[in-house]
Amino acid sequence: KTLKQGGTFVVEPRRLSKASAELRTRGFGEITIPPSTETAEKQASRCTDCGVPFCQNACPLQNNIPDWLRLSAENEAREAWRVASLTSTMPEICGRICPQDRLCEGGCTLNQSGWDAVTIGSVEAWLGDQAFANGWVEPIRPQAERGESVGIVGAGPAGLAAADRLRSEGYQVTVYDRHDRAGGLLIYGIPGFKLEKHVVQRRVDRLIDGGVQFVLGCEVGKDVTLTELRDRHDVVLLAMGVYQPRVLSAPGRGPDSTVAALSYLTHQNRRDLGDAEQDGWHEARGKRVVVIGGGDTAMDCVRTAVRQGAASVTCLYRRDRENMPGSAREVVNAEEEGVVFEWLGAPKALLSQGDRVTGVRAARMQLTEAAPGERRDIVPVPGADFDIPADIVIEALGFSPEPFAAHEPNLTLRDDGTIKVGAVSFATSLPGVFAAGDAVRGASLVVWAVREGQDAAAEIDRYLKTRTEEVAA
Ligand code: FAD
Ligand code: SF4
Structure with missing residues (x-):
């Protein structure tokens, strides 16, 4: 595993780590083939420990990547896992679904100098899987119990990361979620071919085993008010994400002419989990599917439609490939799986016969x-409109915050409806109420939700300890 041989760096080519498109589109399992120990160690050994850890700087969690890569390469996976867990409460999840090409791997010096980056994400996911398989994942056993309680609204990555850190400090933690399962978008948004659900469930199980209480099927704002939660807990953390889908404004769009992306993905995830039956509305088999949008949600929809057996799948995006918000890696995956991309195509109208949609102009x-x-703008090319035939049109145009927060009169929001917090304190305008994750940032990434959940937990810990000291003084 020497990095240098005869004064020259030995750089192994990047290993093929995913199943062929033909094989992987037969089901909804993860497409990544877990590396063998030998492959993971070899990948890790490609790190040149370049001195300035650009990968670490590009990671929102500031993960100590060069250190855990070195330890992995030296056959010290358990110690590498320990280092990885210091900065992240979900390394094996981020390793799977971070858009590494835009984050750590995009910063890798090998990548910058024309070589393939170290596959940092795959080594991180591998470390996590080794840790769970070998019992290296420490249970949560606080050194001392604390009397204060924290109520967390939302069991997505931000809420779960905060619950992990706060419970480890000994606080009594209750997580409220309106869904019947914990995990947020990790469970019901992101498809199984990117993240299998047992990977999320074992994290949730660890929290339950450590004493975190989950109150599921409970919608804050409907089943319980924020005021009641504030009475019940010393601190409340709002981590309820953003769920209001943006909709197409185009002639011909009726109430039932399109399918909302998250409804489509949630239905398939529920089917994978054994909760839901196939229904005509969310089923693409034999149909021509057009997905409008260019983000990660759009990529998940097109690839889900392929797996459902669609006759054709087209992604319509108004900008070009270089300017799309989704991960470049996911575009490549989608193309390999047979998705056609119509770059520089903006929806103008929905075409229909009776109440049946027939296409998109x-x-x-x-x-x-x-x-x-400045960013290049886009303008229509006169006389160049075109039609794409479709039996299902899926809208994947992004999300805004739901009005829940707006119903709390003294909770200050930003103009876009996200919750305003102190830049470092994560404190909202309501005393004892903090907020983190997409609810604060707007639709973002899992790794940022984890980071904010962890940071908010540290701030809540500081707030509660300061309060105790003040009472004692
Ligand atoms: P969420 O994960 O949205 O969790 C919020 C939770 O709050 C939910 O469980 C919800 O049920 C609950 N909730 C909401 N309102 C209430 C209420 N009033 N009462 C009780 N509970 C409530 N990011 C990546 O990094 N990689 C990806 O590949 C990726 N793919 C994505 C694919 C899709 C389809 C989508 C939609 C997003 C994707 N993202 C991806 C983004 C990522 O999932 C989010 O940024 C992240 O989940 C945000 O975490 P969160 O905890 O803030 O919110
Ligand atoms: Fe890379 Fe994401 Fe892991 Fe950070 S958390 S090292 S960005 S995969």
Whole structure:
């Protein structure tokens, strides 16, 4: 595993780590083939320990990547896991679903110098899987119990990360979620081919084993009010994500002419979990599917439609490939699986016969010249409209916050409806109420939700300890 041989760096090519498109589209399992110990160690040994850890700087959790790569390469996986767990409450989840090409691997020096980056995410996921398989994942056993209680609204990655850290400090933690399962978008949004559900469930199980209480099927704002939660707990953390789908504004769009992306993905996830039956509305088998949007949600929809056996799947996005918000890796995966991308195509109208949608009319767009330092705009190409036939049109245009927060008169929101918090304190305008994750950032990434959940937990710990000291003084 020497990095240098005869003064030259030995750089192994990046290993093929995913199943062929033909094989993987037969089901909803993860497409990544877990590396063998030998492959993971070899990958880890490709790290050149370049001195300035650009990968670490590019990781929202500031994971100590060079250290755990070195330990992995030296056959010290258990110690590597210990280092990885210091900065992250979900390494094996982030290792699977972070858009590494835009984060740690995008920063890797090998990548910068024209080589393939170290597959940091796959080594991180491998470490986590080794840790769970070998019993290295420490149960949560606080050194001392504390009397104060914290209520967390939302069992997504932000809420779970905060619950992990707060319970480890000895606080009494209750997580409320309106869904029947914990996990948030990790369970019901992100498809199994990116993240299998048992990987999320074992994290939730560890929290339950450590004494975190879950109150599921409980919608805050409906089944219980925030005021009641504030009376019940010393602190409340709002981590309820953003769920209001943005909708297409185009002639021909009726109330039932499109399918909302998250409804489509949730239904398939429920089917995978054995909760739901196939229904015509969310079923693409034999149909021509058009997905409108260019983010991660759109990529998940097109790839789900392929697996459901769609006759054709087209992704319509108004900008070009370079300017799409989704991960480049996911675009490649989708293309390999047979998805057709209509870049620079903006939806103009929905076509229908009676109440049945038959297609999408789109305007061909072109990029304008940009002023220095500004993003290039897009304008329609005159006379270049085109039609794409469709039996199902899925809208994946992003999400805004739901009005729940707006119903709390003294909770200050930003103009876009996200919750305003102190930049470092995560404190909202309501005393004893904190907020983190997408509810604060807007639709973002799992790794940011984990980071904010952890940081908010540290701030809540500080707040409660300071309060105790003040009472004692
Ligand atoms: P969420 O995960 O949304 O969790 C919020 C929880 O709060 C939910 O369980 C919800 O049921 C609950 N809740 C909401 N309102 C209430 C209420 N009033 N009362 C009680 N409970 C409530 N990120 C990546 O990094 N990689 C990806 O590959 C990726 N793919 C994605 C695919 C899809 C389809 C989507 C939609 C998002 C994806 N993301 C991805 C983004 C990522 O999932 C989110 O940024 C992340 O889950 C946000 O975490 P959170 O804890 O803030 O919110
Ligand atoms: Fe990379 Fe995400 Fe892991 Fe950070 S958390 S090292 S960005 S995969």
